[in-house]
Amino acid sequence: MLPLFDLSLQFNGYPIQEAKAELQKIIAFTASQKEHFIENKKKEIVTFHLNNNPFYQQIVGAKSFNNWNDLPILNKQNLQRPLTERLSNGYSLKNVYVNKTSGSSGNPFVFARDKFSHALFWASTAYRFGWYGINLNTSYQARFYGIPMDFMGYQKERIKDFLGNRFRFPIFDLSDSVLEGFLHHFETKKFDYINGYTSSIVLFAKFLQQKNIVLKDVCPSLQACMVTSEMLFEEDKKLLEKQLGIPIINEYGASELDLIAFQNLEGDWQVNAETLFVEILDDNNNVLPYGQEGRIVITSLFNKAHPFIRYDIGDIGILDKKSTVRKPILKKLIGRTNDVAILPSGKKAPGLTFYYITKSIIEDDGNVKEFTIKQTKMDCFEIEYVSETELNMEEITKIENAIALYLEPNLNFSFIRKNTLERSNRGKLKQFTAMV
CATH class of the missing domain: 3.40.50.12780 (ANL, N-terminal domain)
Structure with missing residues (x-):
């Protein structure tokens, strides 16, 4: 050739x-x-x-x-x-x-x-x-x-x-x-x-x-x-x-x-x-x-x-x-460097820590295909995910408890189920975004 x-x-x-x-x-x-x-x-x-x-x-x-x-x-x-x-x-x-x-x-x-x-x-x-x-x-x-x-x-x-x-x-x-x-x-x-x-x-x-x-x-x-x-x-x-x-x-x-x-x-x-x-x-x-x-x-x-x-x-x-x-x-x-979450206590955590902890819990059964995390306020996070079935309260509580244990308590999460996740114009998936 x-x-x-x-x-x-x-x-x-x-x-x-x-x-x-x-x-x-x-x-x-x-x-x-x-x-x-x-x-x-x-x-x-x-x-x-x-x-x-x-x-x-x-x-x-x-x-x-x-x-x-x-x-x-x-x-x-x-x-x-x-x-x-x-x-x-x-x-x-x-x-x-x-x-x-x-x-x-x-x-x-x-x-x-x-x-x-x-x-x-x-x-x-x-x-x-x-x-x-x-x-x-x-x-x-x-x-x-x-x-x-x-x-x-x-x-x-x-x-x-x-x-x-x-x-x-x-x-x-x-x-x-x-x-x-x-x-x-x-x-x-x-x-x-x-x-x-x-x-x-x-x-x-x-x-x-x-x-x-x-x-x-x-x-x-x-x-x-x-x-x-x-x-x-x-x-x-x-x-x-x-x-x-x-x-x-x-x-x-x-x-x-x-x-x-x-x-x-x-x-x-x-x-x-x-x-x-x-x-x-x-x-x-x-x-x-x-x-x-x-x-x-x-x-x-x-x-x-x-x-x-x-x-x-x-x-x-x-x-x-x-x-x-x-x-x-x-x-x-x-x-x-721009993907660091600053928490209410003043603690700094790489945003991927949230992603990593959450990932270890919600992907066990293969229900959740993909997800991303956005920090919208100092203590507020949105988790957008694609799945076969919606996350139940038990799974949500498990995630919140794990993050409280590894990082700090009293953080607020909203879980939004989607058909597809937003990717960049080149097709990249941004796993964590700090918007604060």
Whole structure:
């Protein structure tokens, strides 16, 4: 088979072969070479943007720097201005890759990558997928993603899917009749792997569980499933492993950056230390040692078209104590900084704590398919859910008691049963939202 995916990148001006060669060179570095490489790339990318990017000069307030830790932290609000105002000299909308973030953090914006760093993005993805025997040129992907609903946008995505050797399952309607259609595709097509949003693949697995079907039995060519963009809980991972019958690989990435962490063959969430530099910072922007929880701040080491230097992605996490410069390990991804619930007692709790506690109770019998939690006031929460039958008072009391036990008492909950849950325009399900 022709390497269609690589050829389409090369045809569009993205030097994928050069990028793959560069990546292999970085991977082969010894520990001391890697340390030297990262320090050099950090200096190089900052110096480039201070000399060539008026937007970044303005943020830093100088044309030179002495100390990495004195550089400002970029955030998404900084970037919410026209892209043309943020591009480096020599770059225009005609000679860069342009896309926009999903807005799942509440702050969507348009971004750019120069052609070489975009090729590196794909080289990095191909390398990590290769750990599991997946080849982006030849392996057939079952893709659980959203799709633009306008005619031109829809057709463009379908063409990209063809060139990327993938078949897309649009995830805006996940009713049983639609999932039955999904299953039929798996019975008739030789998919090699699944890639897509966690919540929609979990919903498909629950459908398979109801029908007592293991997907690998009906589609023996399947080798792996990569879940992305939403939290993967341990019980969901077990469900996916059981009902899909293949390894479940946890991916953490950001469209404006790259794959940030990817589960390696030992089961660790290995951080991308080839194209990115990842730091964990406290609230005062001090770098935290391995093992401590803080804000995830990332530098794109190659993107010359647009600065992502000490960029606060809006997530909270911990780098494992066993991390090294050559192989950092993400021990835990705790959630987004804007998804923290502040309770009447003043206690702060990651919103996903509510989701996690509730999930452990209401999904036991398979009645509840999906749910989301919104904090509407300091002490008030709405739980919207999709289910076969309405939750009864006993189940509701059980949830309220568990949350009182794990977090604090006297919180008020309203339970709203729905036919479908609201997803973003890309099909993501926001599991917890703080509206206060």
